[in-house]
Amino acid sequence: DLIPNLVETVRAYAAHERGVFEEVTRARAALQQAGTPGTAADANEGLTIAIGRLFAVAEAYPELKASESFLQLQEDLTDTEDKISxxxxxxxxxxxxxxxxxxxxxxxxxxxxxxxxxxEFFSAHGDTAVPQVSLG
Structure with a gap:
């Protein structure tokens, strides 16, 4: 699964950023437990925000940003977002x-x-724009 791999990669470099990792884990669990398109849309928004915070943590670690596995995970995440859209x-x-x-x-x-x-339609907030992630 892409999100746990991303969390573990960042965690290896930023072990003291525990709150961010817990937020991503909670948001991912909420998305998996969503029962309707509306709750899934809300959970999806929460996960997008949490992943954005995870990437913000990664900004503080230049060696992480240069890591081949992190770069591959970022590319995979972008591809997955496109498929979800x-x-x-x-x-x-x-x-x-x-x-x-x-x-x-x-x-x-x-x-x-x-x-x-x-x-019910699946209408994620901000679903018209792909989240932008900057790694330097």
Whole structure:
């Protein structure tokens, strides 16, 4: 898993920054336990903030910023963020088509009695911009 690897890499250089590591761990757990798109969006925002703080800690350690494993983890994290963003767009497009269908005639006549109803969109705060991380 990418986030625990990132935490462990930074922890090796900045052992005294315990609060930041705990914040990332809590945020990651909250995201894994999210039951609805809304709670997942909130948890995702918390994780993004926590990872930003983790990268801020990394700024204080030049040898960490030059570490090949840290640079690879940063690249992997960026790639993962891009994939999550694409999946979010796909999910929301699918929800929009579904919601339109269950609210349109003739589907509305069978959707409601069968228990189909409009679904919630996944809307992360700040999801229109990729977080920028500067390592020097």
């Amino acid at each position: 694409a999946a979010r767009r796909y999910y929301n497009a699918t929800v929009m088509r579904f919601n339109t269908a269950v609210q349109s005639i003739p589907w509305v006549l069978v959707a409601s009695p069968l228990g189909f109803h409009a679904r």
